[in-house]
Amino acid sequence: MSGPSTYEPKSGFTKWMDERLPIIRFGADLMDFPTPKNLNYWWTFGGILAVCLVIQIVTGIVLAMHYVANTQMAFASVERIMRDVDFGWLIRNIHANGASMFFLAVYIHMFRGMYYGSYKNPREVIWILGVVIYFLMMATAFMGYVLPWGQMSFHGSAVITNLIGAIPLVGEPVKTYLMGGPAIGDATLNRFFSLHYLLPFVIAGIVVLHIWALHVPGNNNPTGVSVKDVKKDTVPFHPYYTVKDGFAIIVFLILFALFVFYFPNALGHADNSIEANPLQTPAHIVPEWYLLPFYAILRAITFDIGPIEAKLLGVIAMFGAIGILFVLPWLDTSKVRSMRYRPFARSIFVVFVFACVGLGFCGANDPDKLVFKTQADQLALTYNNTNGQPQREIFDDYAAAKSKLDSLPPTAGAAIEIQSTGFKWLWLSQILGAYYFLYFLVLLPLLGVIEKPKPRPASIADSVRKKHGSAPAAAVAAE
Amino acid sequence: MRLAKLALAGLAALAVSAIALPVLAQEHGAPAAGGEAEHAAGGGGHELLEPKGGWPHEDYFGTFDQNQLQRGFKVFAEVCSSCHGMKLLSFRNLGEQGGPFYDARYPNPNDNPVVKQIAATFVNQIPSVDPDSGDAVKMPAKTSDRIVGPYANDVAARVINGGALPPDLSVIAKARHGGAGYVYSLMMGYHTPPAGLTVASGQHYNAYFGGDTAASWSGDPRLKPPGGFLAMAWPLENANVTFDDGTPTTKEQMAHDVATFFAWASDPKAVARKQMGAAVIPFLLLLSVLVFLSYKALWRNIEH
Numbered sequence: 001m002s003g004p005s006t007y008e009p010k011s012g013f014t015k016w017m018d019e020r021l022p023i024i025r026f027g028a029d030l031m032d033f034p035t036p037k038n039l040n041y042w043w044t045f046g047g048i049l050a051v052c053l054v055i056q057i058v059t060g061i062v063l064a065m066h067y068v069a070n071t072q073m074a075f076a077s078v079e080r081i082m083r084d085v086d087f088g089w090l091i092r093n094i095h096a097n098g099a100s101m102f103f104l105a106v107y108i109h110m111f112r113g114m115y116y117g118s119y120k121n122p123r124e125v126i127w128i129l130g131v132v133i134y135f136l137m138m139a140t141a142f143m144g145y146v147l148p149w150g151q152m153s154f155h156g157s158a159v160i161t162n163l164i165g166a167i168p169l170v171g172e173p174v175k176t177y178l179m180g181g182p183a184i185g186d187a188t189l190n191r192f193f194s195l196h197y198l199l200p201f202v203i204a205g206i207v208v209l210h211i212w213a214l215h216v217p218g219n220n221n222p223t224g225v226s227v228k229d230v231k232k233d234t235v236p237f238h239p240y241y242t243v244k245d246g247f248a249i250i251v252f253l254i255l256f257a258l259f260v261f262y263f264p265n266a267l268g269h270a271d272n273s274i275e276a277n278p279l280q281t282p283a284h285i286v287p288e289w290y291l292l293p294f295y296a297i298l299r300a301i302t303f304d305i306g307p308i309e310a311k312l313l314g315v316i317a318m319f320g321a322i323g324i325l326f327v328l329p330w331l332d333t334s335k336v337r338s339m340r341y342r343p344f345a346r347s348i349f350v351v352f353v354f355a356c357v358g359l360g361f362c363g364a365n366d367p368d369k370l371v372f373k374t375q376a377d378q379l380a381l382t383y384n385n386t387n388g389q390p391q392r393e394i395f396d397d398y399a400a401a402k403s404k405l406d407s408l409p410p411t412a413g414a415a416i417e418i419q420s421t422g423f424k425w426l427w428l429s430q431i432l433g434a435y436y437f438l439y440f441l442v443l444l445p446l447l448g449v450i451e452k453p454k455p456r457p458a459s460i461a462d463s464v465r466k467k468h469g470s471a472p473a474a475a476v477a478a479e
Numbered sequence: 480m481r482l483a484k485l486a487l488a489g490l491a492a493l494a495v496s497a498i499a500l501p502v503l504a505q506e507h508g509a510p511a512a513g514g515e516a517e518h519a520a521g522g523g524g525h526e527l528l529e530p531k532g533g534w535p536h537e538d539y540f541g542t543f544d545q546n547q548l549q550r551g552f553k554v555f556a557e558v559c560s561s562c563h564g565m566k567l568l569s570f571r572n573l574g575e576q577g578g579p580f581y582d583a584r585y586p587n588p589n590d591n592p593v594v595k596q597i598a599a600t601f602v603n604q605i606p607s608v609d610p611d612s613g614d615a616v617k618m619p620a621k622t623s624d625r626i627v628g629p630y631a632n633d634v635a636a637r638v639i640n641g642g643a644l645p646p647d648l649s650v651i652a653k654a655r656h657g658g659a660g661y662v663y664s665l666m667m668g669y670h671t672p673p674a675g676l677t678v679a680s681g682q683h684y685n686a687y688f689g690g691d692t693a694a695s696w697s698g699d700p701r702l703k704p705p706g707g708f709l710a711m712a713w714p715l716e717n718a719n720v721t722f723d724d725g726t727p728t729t730k731e732q733m734a735h736d737v738a739t740f741f742a743w744a745s746d747p748k749a750v751a752r753k754q755m756g757a758a759v760i761p762f763l764l765l766l767s768v769l770v771f772l773s774y775k776a777l778w779r780n781i782e783h
Contacts, residue, residue, distance in 0.1 A: 037783045079567045079650065082748065089748040090755070151519075235781060243774045250767040257763060261756025262539060265653065270519035273654035273745075274646075283518055283689075377701050398699035418700050464782040 005029050034234035035241050036221035036460050042116075043219070044248030045109040047241075051249050052102040053207065057200050059095040067147065069193040071186050074149035075275040093264040094256075099141050100267045101256045103290035106134060114328075115349055117337030118220040124329040126217075129210040131325045133203055138291065138322075140199040143192040145288055150272030155285045157184055157192075163298070166315050184278070223463045224337025225456055233460035284366065292363030293356055294318050297436065299367050300429040317433070324440050331440050333448025341454040345447050352439045355432040362429035370422035378421070381405060383414035394419060517646050518689050519655055527660040527687065528667050530735040534659050536742055540757065542750050543743050548579035550722045551740025554733050558718045559648060560602055562640065562711075564628025567649035568744055570598035571622040577750050579740065589622045598622050603629045641681045643710030652738070652745040659742040661687065666734035669713035673704050682708040 007028040009015040014024055066085050068077035081088035110130070113119055119127035146157045161184065165175035180187025218227060218234075227233045235241075259266065267289060271282045287295050301314035308316075324331075339346040365371075379395045381404055395401035401416050408414045457463035535541040552573065555565070574580045574588025585591040604617035605624045620626075628645070630636035637644050655661040668687035672678050675698040684692075690707015693700060715730050726732060743749075 037781055039783075076567060082746075083567070083572065089752060093752070239777060240781070243770065243777055247767060247770040247774050250763055250770055254760060254763045254767065257756060257759050261752055261759065264752070270654055270656050273650045274517055274519060277517070280517060379700065398701075416700060461782075468782055 006032060030215075031236070031238035031242075033215060033237040034218065034227070034230045035237045036219050036227060036233060037235045037240070038221050038223065038460050038464050039219065039241070039244075040222055041248055042108070042112040043221075044245045045105050045112065047245035048105045048249055048252045049102070049109060050207070051252075052098060052105055053200070053204060056095065056098050056102060057204070059091050059098065060197070060200065062091050063095055064193075064197060067193070069147070069190050071149060071189055071276070074147065074189060078148045090260070093260045097256065097259040097264060097267060099144065100259070100288070100290065101252070102137065103141070105252065106137065107290070110134065111353060113220075114352075115339050115346075116220055116222060117224050117332070117334075117339065119329045120332065120337050121329070122217045123213075123220060126210060126213040127329055128326055129206055129213055131322075133206050133210060134325075135322060136199055136203050136206070140196060140203065141288065141290065143196040143199070146189065146192050147196060148272060149189065149276045151274045151276055151280070151282050152269050152272040152285065154184065154276035154278065155282055156287055157188070159285055160287075161188075163315050163318070166311050168312065220337060221460060222338060222340065223457055223460060224340070225458075225460060225463065228459040229461065286364055289360065289364070292361075293359035294321055294363070296359040296363035296429040297321050297433045300362070300426065300433040302367075302426065317437075321433075321436060324437070328440065328444075332444045333446075334444075334451065334453070335448070336453040336456065338456075341456050342447070342451055343454065344451050345444075348439060348443050348447070351435065355435045355439070358432045359429060359436065362425050362432065365425045367424065367426035367429065369425055370420055371425055371428055373420060373422035375421050378419045380417050380419040381414060382417065383408050383412040385412070517644075527657050528664040529660060530663055530731055530738075532735070534739070534742070536739065536749065537658070539753065541753075543577065543739065545579060545581070546724050546726075547736050547739050548743055550720075550724065550726060550732075551736035551738070551743075552579045553722065554718070554720050554737040555648070555740060556597075556601065557720050558714050558733075559737065560626075561629060562636075562645040563648045564603065565626040565649045565744060566628070566647055568626050569623055570594055570601070570620060570626060572744075572747060573597065574622070575747065577747060578743070591622075594622050598624065601626070603627050606631070641710055645711070648741060648744070650745045652742040654745075658745075659738040662738035662741050663734050666713075666715055666738065667730065668706065669716075676704055678708060681710060683710070683712050684708055 005025055005028075007025045009018040009024070017023070018025055063081065066077065066081045066088065068074055078092070081092050083089075085091075113127065113130070142157075142160060146153045161175050161178055164178065165171045167174070176182070178188070178191070179185075180191050221227075269286065286292070295318075298314045298318040301310050301317050303313075304310050305313060334342060334345065336342055339349055379398060379401045381391075381393045381395060381401050383391050383405075385391050393401075393404065395404070398416075405414050405416060457466060536543050555563075571588040571594060572578060574582065574585065574591040574594035578588070580591060580593045580597070581588070582591055582593070585594075588594055598620040601620050603620075603626075605620045605627060607616055607618040608614070609616045628636070628647070630639065633644055652658040652662060657664070664687040665685060668685045669683060670686050672684040675696060676684060676692060677695045677697070678684050679695070684704075684706065685708070686704065686706035688707040688709050690709075692703050692705070692707060695708070696703040715733050718733060720728055720733055722728060722732075746752075
């Protein structure tokens with residue numbers, strides 16, 4: 001797609017350099033890269049993500065100059081950054097909220113790729129590298145959240161390391177290596193800090209590969225139709241897309257700034273302003289919002305299947321939910337890239353997005369609590385009858401329950417509890433989690449075979465003309 | 480086509496709500512079971528109280544009233560500090576810009592005579608080492624010293640307080656759902672326990688404390704009172720702080736002022752932060768308009 005280089009060195013120095021290290025040519029070709037002219041704003045999130053990565057690395061390096069990775073001092077050192085370091089509050093708020101902004105952008109970027117079929121031939125490797133980046137982002141964010149050493153940091157890390165311990169055979173040793181000992185402590189904090197500093201540079205390296213892989217086939221576009229004629233279908237990346245991406249980046253930064261300056265703690269959790277105390281577990285341990293859908297899938301599995309226990313099954317489902325993304329290019333059997341021309345796929349995609357967001361809500365709520373009640377709370381009297389069998393009787397009226405309770409002998413161990421009837425968060429997460437896997441494993445593979453796609457434009461140029469009504473468009477039935 | 484666009488626009492809105500709503504759900508979520516454990520859950524399951532005048536510092540352009548911060552500090556110094564410290568703050572922080580005792584004549588708060596006076600006469604002295612004997616002694620604080628509590632260590636604190644550890648108050652407003660509103664409600668929430676609620680000795684019922692009254696409630700569990708039990712007796716019960724600015728001393732006033740002071744102490748740069756935002760966001764808006772116009776101009780001859 002990129003074709004032969006059009007760069008011509010002009011001055012003596014650039015000619016000299018071009019024969020030795022053609023780095024100026026490299027940059028010039030990158031800027032000149034032919035880009036489909038019909039890209040919409042959903043395509044600006046790649047640039048936004050690059051900005052996010054740079055912001056996180058720059059602010060992170062400054063924070064690391066002041067942070068102390070020691071369980072006795074970490075919490076106070078972070079508060080010192082907020083209070084005594086010049087503009088430390090700004091740098092830390094940017095870094096902490098930047099993680100959320102990064103994930104917001106990456107989710108939109110991924111949904112865009114899924115809607116427009118950007119993972120399909122010949123772009124499978126771009127997609128897979130993207131999933132690797134996403135996985136590393138989650139690891140980096142998780143370890144970063146542990147560093148301030150608040151209550152949620154500590155107990156969140158305990159939950160995650162225990163999950164890894166649940167994996168058969170390798171789980172226990174991996175968990176011990178992660179924690180640096182039998183329990184979470186100084187060793188854990190130090191290695192998390194070290195890895196939290198390392199992984200962003202690994203991400204940066206894979207981003208280079210991601211962009212390299214992008215520049216071989218070139219960008220996908222909203223029609224999914226490949227570039228036929230570079231002159232008619234594309235414009236140079238610079239200045240056309242630098243200015244469009246630039247605009248989108250600034251709009252994104254406005255949202256970013258709103259959080260940094262006006263709601264810096266809205267995406268965090270008040271429990272993390274309490275210093276970590278291993279002996280005191282917070283009432284509700286919840287991860288950061290961007291991990292909630294996977295947390296919901298983990299907790300949705302409350303049943304054993306054959307010899308596999310629920311806990312391990314939950315871990316498999318959670319990692320499977322991410323792992324399945326790696327094989328998405330082969331699960332989607334449709335030859336048509338863009339869901340614009342796949343009416344049924346588009347519907348199931350919209351439901352998929354709602355399912356993902358819904359799983360986020362499930363992750364934030366106690367699975368045993370109710371989404372809604374179907375009737376007013378009743379009272380349940382539990383006791384053991386004379387044969388020692390546990391009994392449960394339902395009452396509407398407290399006086400009736402109480403008189404029955406008083407009539408029972410003390411040996412019955414009677415107690416009155418509230419009986420709520422309604423729809424549990426657990427059930428919602430089971431339904432949505434099932435749809436998540438159904439989408440990838442059944443619906444997408446099946447639709448490619450049975451769905452009849454709508455006619456697609458012959459070329460990008462054609463689709464643009466059609467949109468503007470300047471010329472009749474010849475549509476083709478299949479690519 | 481239009482449908483797809485709608486769906487995608489909805490997706491963006493969802494993405495934003497996906498991050499905002501669970502947070503809100505957590506903010507106003509059910510109270511935690513707690514007892515003595517330190518938990519962020521506040522409110523005890525019902526609406527927090529709001530003082531007259533509310534919390535202007537929580538508004539977009541809201542600031543702190545310096546007199547109120549001074550009164551709040553006085554309540555802390557005369558009431559709270561007998562059990563609690565604020566070890567993440569130094570006395571000099573009180574004299575920094577935006578702080579209770581900031582004075583433009585002393586850009587370096589360590590020179591501020593009021594701050595010096597407060598440090599030197601503060602009730603809790605600083606553990607130190609006598610240079611002549613090497614003995615552990617307590618010395619009057621300097622402006623650079625931390626605002627420590629009265630106890631030598633957590634064990635001593637627990638022994639004196641019947642097993643409960645008075646938490647450090649440096650970030651208390653940030654560490655509880657509801658912030659200043661929670662602190663105020665806790666201070667005003669020492670209601671007489673309703674009939675049927677058994678309060679263990681050494682414990683005190685508070686309608687806003689995060690916790691669960693179920694185990695101590697004899698009656699319909701659906702009607703159990705809100706709140707929980709804590710070891711701290713009502714600190715304002717016998718408090719009689721004389722305010723230097725002549726503000727009448729009432730329980731509401733003391734609670735309101737000390738809650739505002741804690742809100743400042745939890746995030747002393749909040750006002751500076753919001754002021755910078757008021758410059759950064761309009762700048763970005765203006766820049767976005769300029770870049771958008773450049774984009775329109777550049778693309779005007781390209782069908783897309």
